Amino acid sequence: MHDFKYKNNNLYCEGLRVRDLAVRFGTPLHIYSYHTLTDHFIKLSKAFSAIDPLICYSVKANSNLAILKALVEKGAGLDIVSGGELFRALKAGCPAGKIVYASVGKTEREISSAISKGILFFNVESLPELKCIDRIARGLGKVTRVAIRINPDVEAKTHKFITTGKITNKFGIDLESAYRILLLRGKFRNVKICGLHIHIGSQITESAPFVAAVSKVSGFVRKLEAKGIKLEYLNIGGGLGIVYDRESPQTAQVYAHEITPLLKNTGLKIIMEPGRFIVGNAGILVTKVLYIKNTPKKKFIIVDGGMNDLIRPALYGAYHNILPLRKTFRCEKADVVGPICESGDFLAKERRIASAGEGEYLAVMSSGAYGFSMSSNYNSRLRAAEVMVSGKKARLIRKRETYADLIRNEIKG
Amino acid sequence: MHDFKYKNNNLYCEGLRVRDLAVRFGTPLHIYSYHTLTDHFIKLSKAFSAIDPLICYSVKANSNLAILKALVEKGAGLDIVSGGELFRALKAGCPAGKIVYASVGKTEREISSAISKGILFFNVESLPELKCIDRIARGLGKVTRVAIRINPDVEAKTHKFITTGKITNKFGIDLESAYRILLLRGKFRNVKICGLHIHIGSQITESAPFVAAVSKVSGFVRKLEAKGIKLEYLNIGGGLGIVYDRESPQTAQVYAHEITPLLKNTGLKIIMEPGRFIVGNAGILVTKVLYIKNTPKKKFIIVDGGMNDLIRPALYGAYHNILPLRKTFRCEKADVVGPICESGDFLAKERRIASAGEGEYLAVMSSGAYGFSMSSNYNSRLRAAEVMVSGKKARLIRKRETYADLIRNEIKG
Numbered sequence: 085m086h087d088f089k090y091k092n093n094n095l096y097c098e099g100l101r102v103r104d105l106a107v108r109f110g111t112p113l114h115i116y117s118y119h120t121l122t123d124h125f126i127k128l129s130k131a132f133s134a135i136d137p138l139i140c141y142s143v144k145a146n147s148n149l150a151i152l153k154a155l156v157e158k159g160a161g162l163d164i165v166s167g168g169e170l171f172r173a174l175k176a177g178c179p180a181g182k183i184v185y186a187s188v189g190k191t192e193r194e195i196s197s198a199i200s201k202g203i204l205f206f207n208v209e210s211l212p213e214l215k216c217i218d219r220i221a222r223g224l225g226k227v228t229r230v231a232i233r234i235n236p237d238v239e240a241k242t243h244k245f246i247t248t249g250k251i252t253n254k255f256g257i258d259l260e261s262a263y264r265i266l267l268l269r270g271k272f273r274n275v276k277i278c279g280l281h282i283h284i285g286s287q288i289t290e291s292a293p294f295v296a297a298v299s300k301v302s303g304f305v306r307k308l309e310a311k312g313i314k315l316e317y318l319n320i321g322g323g324l325g326i327v328y329d330r331e332s333p334q335t336a337q338v339y340a341h342e343i344t345p346l347l348k349n350t351g352l353k354i355i356m357e358p359g360r361f362i363v364g365n366a367g368i369l370v371t372k373v374l375y376i377k378n379t380p381k382k383k384f385i386i387v388d389g390g391m392n393d394l395i396r397p398a399l400y401g402a403y404h405n406i407l408p409l410r411k412t413f414r415c416e417k418a419d420v421v422g423p424i425c426e427s428g429d430f431l432a433k434e435r436r437i438a439s440a441g442e443g444e445y446l447a448v449m450s451s452g453a454y455g456f457s458m459s460s461n462y463n464s465r466l467r468a469a470e471v472m473v474s475g476k477k478a479r480l481i482r483k484r485e486t487y488a489d490l491i492r493n494e495i496k497g
Numbered sequence: 498m499h500d501f502k503y504k505n506n507n508l509y510c511e512g513l514r515v516r517d518l519a520v521r522f523g524t525p526l527h528i529y530s531y532h533t534l535t536d537h538f539i540k541l542s543k544a545f546s547a548i549d550p551l552i553c554y555s556v557k558a559n560s561n562l563a564i565l566k567a568l569v570e571k572g573a574g575l576d577i578v579s580g581g582e583l584f585r586a587l588k589a590g591c592p593a594g595k596i597v598y599a600s601v602g603k604t605e606r607e608i609s610s611a612i613s614k615g616i617l618f619f620n621v622e623s624l625p626e627l628k629c630i631d632r633i634a635r636g637l638g639k640v641t642r643v644a645i646r647i648n649p650d651v652e653a654k655t656h657k658f659i660t661t662g663k664i665t666n667k668f669g670i671d672l673e674s675a676y677r678i679l680l681l682r683g684k685f686r687n688v689k690i691c692g693l694h695i696h697i698g699s700q701i702t703e704s705a706p707f708v709a710a711v712s713k714v715s716g717f718v719r720k721l722e723a724k725g726i727k728l729e730y731l732n733i734g735g736g737l738g739i740v741y742d743r744e745s746p747q748t749a750q751v752y753a754h755e756i757t758p759l760l761k762n763t764g765l766k767i768i769m770e771p772g773r774f775i776v777g778n779a780g781i782l783v784t785k786v787l788y789i790k791n792t793p794k795k796k797f798i799i800v801d802g803g804m805n806d807l808i809r810p811a812l813y814g815a816y817h818n819i820l821p822l823r824k825t826f827r828c829e830k831a832d833v834v835g836p837i838c839e840s841g842d843f844l845a846k847e848r849r850i851a852s853a854g855e856g857e858y859l860a861v862m863s864s865g866a867y868g869f870s871m872s873s874n875y876n877s878r879l880r881a882a883e884v885m886v887s888g889k890k891a892r893l894i895r896k897r898e899t900y901a902d903l904i905r906n907e908i909k910g
Contacts, residue, residue, distance in 0.1 A: 209790075425661070
């Protein structure tokens, strides 16, 4: 599943002892395993080899250039959601023709730039957006391609913040409205509707919601074909869940087994947008124990990583396993908390956890996705460094911020 | 209360039309009123003039150098929680002798730097931290001052993430343990315990919890005096609530009236740490309407400001009033949502709100505190610009980020 394993009671990332990396690069520190990262991509490719999809890694999960480059070199396309991600995708060497662009709030500048660069297509989220893209393309004297994002009204059974395929969510277009748009497609002279897109949410651990969504959309494809509307692409989005705690998510094989027949039947070129599935378990956040604080009611393990480094526990009530870098069998119940001045700053609550003394290190597991990418400078804390490990080599892929970075754009006056 | 008011149906910040600022500086845009900011500070000073407290503005609420400088020039000290905030405080021109430093997770480097700069005192959160400060001061050949942060076990009646004075929170030291520490104070040769600190939470709208906490701690001060332990300072923290929706928080006068007698009785120099009270209503976030999206179940107003710009609605379920820049009496029920690809990205849900068309602007009110300071680059979005208005003058106090800023510290390899 991933390449963070104990050897002689020490946690290793591939061929390197994590403790040595913590000492060398300082903490808090994000460490990624190159092998885990690329292996997840390859596993997914192989599971779906029968239909040879274009797998567009979802940049928002972790947008570090080195992560993007590693995947692009393996043949991945990229799924972007902003002009900033377009900039990153191109910097990382991704061919524009392998970039798909979703977001309910694309600005004119972002649309214009994506058209000019020649991305594969936009995932269009509303009729006003479609009109806007058409108008901008006309201004640029181009015809650009779009997929209509369908909101299939399917319950993904995940956290409410990352459910995106219910009709009460802001995403996509309901089937009926999408049908009307497709019938009127000739009105949009500078837009070619070349496909459909669905994305029902994130961290989904069962196949059933995917099957339900794909079934709905493939029925829709047939309905369109009956009307003489031929499409090229079906973008089935991402959302594959990973193991954080005791989940047993569908594997790539099971997932592929369940939906490949449905996808094949459409006759369309399939696009997938996995993010967390690729990078989630490929990263850990290493943090140092600053103080052990015993209070009358609780034990607190105070560490140097905070909610600014990993907001998932506070924002989603997310569970992350926490492991000591040196294996121990002594356990105790404690809250693992960061240095930030609010009670929402915690990594674990009332958790039975391996004992770790002051100055020792802990690894917050499975923090590769939505870890650094959601990090902030809250409490004027410096954003952490990021390191990529491949075999016995470690490489800094993002320098730790400095105090100068904090105020770089400020003008005191 | 604040200087954002309609004149001729246009929203103004002091003497300038907000719409003109949005056009000039772009959106999303944080706009602060200098007069509101400094006026809140002055009001608090006046309300407590009988005891002449040192008012240390809480930097974490909004740490822009121009905000800090404006307050420091009016005589404010600063309440910091990290080395980054110490750096900012000194850059803003705050005398070190007016800086107090709290945080459950101060690192050795941060402690060392604060001692070297000669801050007024540390608010110490645990016995291990006290030992650590003592050891570091000894290494530096200095004696440094500390206040013991008491956890008074008082319910602040606010969001659970910003309640900090319950015994199950990570903050402060229970009274009994604090008493033992004070009896043994001679053991810490390089630390002088000069005061007590309490801070029971944030956005507290009633006086009762403050009165309860101050009563507890002043009883404790008497107990110490009876033992011959003389202190100099009582730091009563911050936490004063402001109006976001229909709250009617205590005014500075009422608050002062309730607790001044208790504070006077202690005979100690009083320190206060207001943050939100000073800057909360002094700032707005201006955002542009990108698309109006009608779906079968809901209307969505999609704007260019997202949860990366203001995370309070998603993280705390916080309410922010949303006003059109051009007053209108047409209202409708809608969700106001940002461009970020998750359902947690909203500014208002099912809110009756003034109608605003595509291309128009909305002001998210009372976003001066915990707005920019918690902002991130999630979805590779650029952090917004910040502008300070004073009378008829507007000044950029933080430049909008560029794409180059996003990858400044990254090494693609």
